[in-house]
Amino acid sequence: DILMTQSPSSLSASVGDRVTITCRASQSISNYLNWYQQKPGKAPKLLIYAASTLQSGVPSRFSGSGSGTDFTLTITSLQSEDFATYYCQQSNSPLFTFGLGTKVEI
């Protein structure tokens, strides 16, 4: 199975900050990498797919980059509604593994 390692596991930030979350795959997954946002008590929401393609309706302050084994989710100018937990997921293998998540706190 492909192991997905996210870092950090949590971070504290302020409104207006630039935030970067990294995700590393245990083997090359090309650009088969997705990012999700989850708020407490809610289902996850797709933010970015294919490493860098913004899902329709997602604000442009979210961006993704990377290929192979190393990927990044960046939030420029963090907004109050962005405080949540973020997960990466690989879709290169049909066993769609997730990272453990990064909690973005105030």
Added chain:
Amino acid sequence: EVQLVESGGGLVQPGGSLRLSCTISGFSLSSYGMNWVRQAPGKGLEWISYISSSSRTIYYADSVKGRFSISRDNAKNSLYLQMNSLKDEDTAVYYCVSLGDSGGPKYFQHWGQGTLVTVS
């Protein structure tokens, strides 16, 4: 509007069985692969099963292989998860999720609200 609504969750004893259902509206189920994802209390997301649009291809995570069975009825726009030999560690919110396909990379596009399964 796309909606996925899970049902069938509840309290079950270890070793027991439960069948989850997911009713889909707003898109044609027959065109999409589907998944079940679960989340234990306070923990992260765990993909547990996938079924292709035609039901020809099915995958399971090792944690549920041999105990859980995924199926679908496209005519009824419904997805199912039969869970047998349940263990304490199967306690989680279970989400029904559609598989989006960009022509290469795939992604989990639409999520249900989840149904809680408690094994105790």
